[in-house]
Amino acid sequence: MENFHLVHDNGVYKLKKENAQRASKIIKTNKTEAIKTARDFVQSQGGGSLKIHKNKGGFQEERTYPRANDPKQSKG
Numbered sequence: 001m002e003n004f005h006l007v008h009d010n011g012v013y014k015l016k017k018e019n020a021q022r023a024s025k026i027i028k029t030n031k032t033e034a035i036k037t038a039r040d041f042v043q044s045q046g047g048g049s050l051k052i053h054k055n056k057g058g059f060q061e062e063r064t065y066p067r068a069n070d071p072k073q074s075k076g
Helices: 031-044
Strands: 003-009 012-017 025-027 048-053 059-065
Touching: 003 031, 012 031, 025 031, 031 048, 031 059
Parallel strands: 003 048
Antiparallel strands: 003 012, 012 025, 048 059
């Protein structure tokens, strides 16, 4: 499964494939719309994990697309 990161940088959102040097997509909109655009992009790539970062750094949440690929819940 491919991993993508959505990060806020200098007023825009950048969607980067894990370990990539360049952004796969630069999104010039609010965070809600950036997440929707990132979701659509990840799904168009055959699915994967979308790791959403907080605007001021740090990790916010992880989403898996399609949902059927989401790992089973574990305790802890």
